[in-house]
Amino acid sequence: MNIKNHIDQIVANVVAKDPDQLTFHQAVAEVAHSLTPVLERNPEYIKQKILERMIEPERLITFRVPWQDDKGEVHVNRGIRVQFNSAIGPYKGGLRFRPNVSVGMLKFLGFEQTFKNALTTLPMGGGKGGSDFDVKGKSDAEVMRFCQSFMTELFRHIGPNTDVPAGDLGVGAREIGYLYGQYKRLTNEFTGTFTGKSITWGGSLVRPEATGYGTVYFAQNMLATKGDSLKSKTCVISGAGNVGIYAIEKINHLGGKVVAFATAEAAIHDKDGVDDEKLNYLKDLVFVKRGAITEYAKKYSKAVVLPSGKKTWDIPCFAAFPTAAENELDVTDAKTLLKNGCECVSEGANMPCTPEAVSAFEKAGILYAPGKAANAGGVSVSGLEMSQNSVRLYWPREQVDAELQKIMKNIHDTALAAAAEYGMKGNYVAGANIAGFKKVATAMIEQGLV
Numbered sequence: 499m500n501i502k503n504h505i506d507q508i509v510a511n512v513v514a515k516d517p518d519q520l521t522f523h524q525a526v527a528e529v530a531h532s533l534t535p536v537l538e539r540n541p542e543y544i545k546q547k548i549l550e551r552m553i554e555p556e557r558l559i560t561f562r563v564p565w566q567d568d569k570g571e572v573h574v575n576r577g578i579r580v581q582f583n584s585a586i587g588p589y590k591g592g593l594r595f596r597p598n599v600s601v602g603m604l605k606f607l608g609f610e611q612t613f614k615n616a617l618t619t620l621p622m623g624g625g626k627g628g629s630d631f632d633v634k635g636k637s638d639a640e641v642m643r644f645c646q647s648f649m650t651e652l653f654r655h656i657g658p659n660t661d662v663p664a665g666d667l668g669v670g671a672r673e674i675g676y677l678y679g680q681y682k683r684l685t686n687e688f689t690g691t692f693t694g695k696s697i698t699w700g701g702s703l704v705r706p707e708a709t710g711y712g713t714v715y716f717a718q719n720m721l722a723t724k725g726d727s728l729k730s731k732t733c734v735i736s737g738a739g740n741v742g743i744y745a746i747e748k749i750n751h752l753g754g755k756v757v758a759f760a761t762a763e764a765a766i767h768d769k770d771g772v773d774d775e776k777l778n779y780l781k782d783l784v785f786v787k788r789g790a791i792t793e794y795a796k797k798y799s800k801a802v803v804l805p806s807g808k809k810t811w812d813i814p815c816f817a818a819f820p821t822a823a824e825n826e827l828d829v830t831d832a833k834t835l836l837k838n839g840c841e842c843v844s845e846g847a848n849m850p851c852t853p854e855a856v857s858a859f860e861k862a863g864i865l866y867a868p869g870k871a872a873n874a875g876g877v878s879v880s881g882l883e884m885s886q887n888s889v890r891l892y893w894p895r896e897q898v899d900a901e902l903q904k905i906m907k908n909i910h911d912t913a914l915a916a917a918a919e920y921g922m923k924g925n926y927v928a929g930a931n932i933a934g935f936k937k938v939a940t941a942m943i944e945q946g947l948v
C-alpha cells in the first residue's frame with residue numbers, strides 16, 4: 499500500500515464528510531501527514547484503522563440554551579460538547595464562549611486536545627465545548643443566567659470520572675464560578691468536575707498562570723538546545739487575555755522584555771517593555787475592569803496604539819508568542835518576523851499559525867513549537883487540580899510550578915526524541931503529533947474495537 503495516498507484519502511474523506519469544517523480539516527491534515535513514517539513502520543495501525551477512528555469524535559452533544567437579558571428579552575444560543583477521545587482518561591478540555599463557535603471549530607479543538615493531553619503524561623482524554631454566546635457587553639447577571647442555562651443541560655453529560663471541562667476564550671474565573679455553582683446545585687455534589695476553579699473552592703495554585711508560563715517554559719527548553727535563553731531578549735505576543743498576560747509575566751521573570759501585545763480590537767507597542775508595574779495595571783484593566791487595552795497607551799505615554807492593519811508581528815523581536823486565536827498569524831506575518839530576525843516562535847494559542855506560516859518557519863530553520871505541545875501547561879495543571887481534588891488537598895505554589903516545569907520539559911524532550919526517531923530532527927510539529935498519536939493508539943488497540 500502507498501501510505502501517502504492512503505493518508506491523502508483519509509484527509510479527503512474528512513473534507514467530503516463535513517465540507518464546512520475548515521479548521522478541523524486543517525488540524526487533521528497536519529497530524530495525518532506527519533504520521534506517514536509511523537504508519538509505514540506500524541501496519542497494525544492501518545489494519546486497526548486507528549487514524550480513521552481517532553478523527554471521529556466518540557460523542558457530539560448539541561443543545562439549546564435559552565436565557566433572558568436584563569430587559570427580559572429572550573435569547574437562544576447553541577451549546578456544544580465534543581467528547582472526542584477517552585482512551586487514556588476522562589474527556590478533558592475547555593469551554594469557549596465566542597460568537598463564531600461552531601461544531602467544526604470545537605472538533606478541531608477537541609482533536610488537538612486529545613494529542614496535547616496525551617503528551618502531558620497525565621490520564622486525560624480529549625474534549626472541548628462551548629457556545630456561540632458573546633460575553634462581551636453582557637452584564638454579570640446576564641452572564642450568570644446564560645451559564646446557569648448552559649449547565650442545566652451540560653451537567654448530565656459530565657462528571658469527575660466522565661468529562662471535566664475548564665475555561666478557554668471567553669470563559670474565565672467569572673464564568674467558571676457560575677457554571678460550577680449551577681453544576682453543584684443540580685448534582686448536590688462537590689466534586690472536581692471543573693478545573694480552573696477559584697483557589698478558595700477547589701482550584702489549584704498556578705492554574706491561572708499555567709498556560710502562559712508553560713508556553714514560555716517550552717521556549718526556554720527549545721532555546722536551551724542552542725545554548726540560548728530569553729534573558730535580555732525582545733519578545734512580542736498577541737492576545738491580552740489569560741494566556742498572553744501570564745506569558746508576559748514569565749518572560750519578565752526570565753529577564754526578557756515584551757514590547758508589544760494585542761487584543762482582537764487593538765495592538766500596543768511599548769518599546770520600553772511591559773515591566774511588572776505596568777503588568778499589574780494591565781491585569782487590573784483586563785481581568786477586573788474588563789477595559790480596552792488602548793487605556794494602557796493613555797496611561798503610559800511612551801506606549802502607542804499601532805495603526806489599524808498593523809500587528810504585533812510587525813515589531814522586530816527575537817521571540818514571538820501567538821496567544822490569541824487560530825490562524826491569527828499568516829505567511830505575511832511569518833515572513834515579516836523572519837525578516838526582522840525572529841528566532842523562536844512558541845504557540846500559546848491553539849493552531850494560531852496558518853500552515854503556510856508554519857512552512858515558512860520550518861524552511862527558515864528557526865525554533866517553532868506547535869500549540870499542542872507548547873500550550874499544554876494549562877491542561878497539565880488542570881490535571882494536577884484533578885489530583886488535588888481527588889485527595890482533597892491543596893499543594894503549595896512551588897510544588898505545582900515545579901511539576902509544571904517538569905511536565906513542559908518532558909513534553910519538549912518527548913517531541914524532540916520522537917521527531918529524531920522518525921528522521922525529522924528538530925521538527926516539534928512532527929514529534930508532538932507522533933508521540934501523542936502513539937500513546938493514544940496503543941491504548942485504543944489494548945482496549946479492543948472502541
Ligand SMILES: NC(=O)C1=CN([C@@H]2O[C@H](COP(=O)(O)OP(=O)(O)OC[C@H]3O[C@@H](n4cnc5c(N)ncnc54)[C@H](OP(=O)(O)O)[C@@H]3O)[C@@H](O)[C@H]2O)C=CC1
Nearest residue numbers: 667668709737738739740741761762763822823847848876
Ligand atoms: N486558557 C487556557 O488555559 C488555555 C487557552 N488556550 C488557547 O489560548 C488562546 C487564548 O485563550 P485565553 O487567553 O484563555 O482567552 P482570553 O479570552 O482570556 O483572551 C483571549 C485574547 O485574545 C484576543 N483575541 C481573541 N481572538 C482574537 C483574534 N481573532 N485576533 C486577535 N486577537 C484575538 C482577545 O481579544 P478580545 O478581548 O478583543 O476578544 C483576548 O485579548 C486560545 O486559542 C485558547 O484556545 C490554550 C490552552 C489553554
Ligand SMILES: O=C(O)CCC(=O)C(=O)O
Nearest residue numbers: 591592664666876877880
Ligand atoms: O484545562 C483544561 O482542561 C483545558 C485547557 C484547554 O482548553 C486547552 O488546552 O486548549
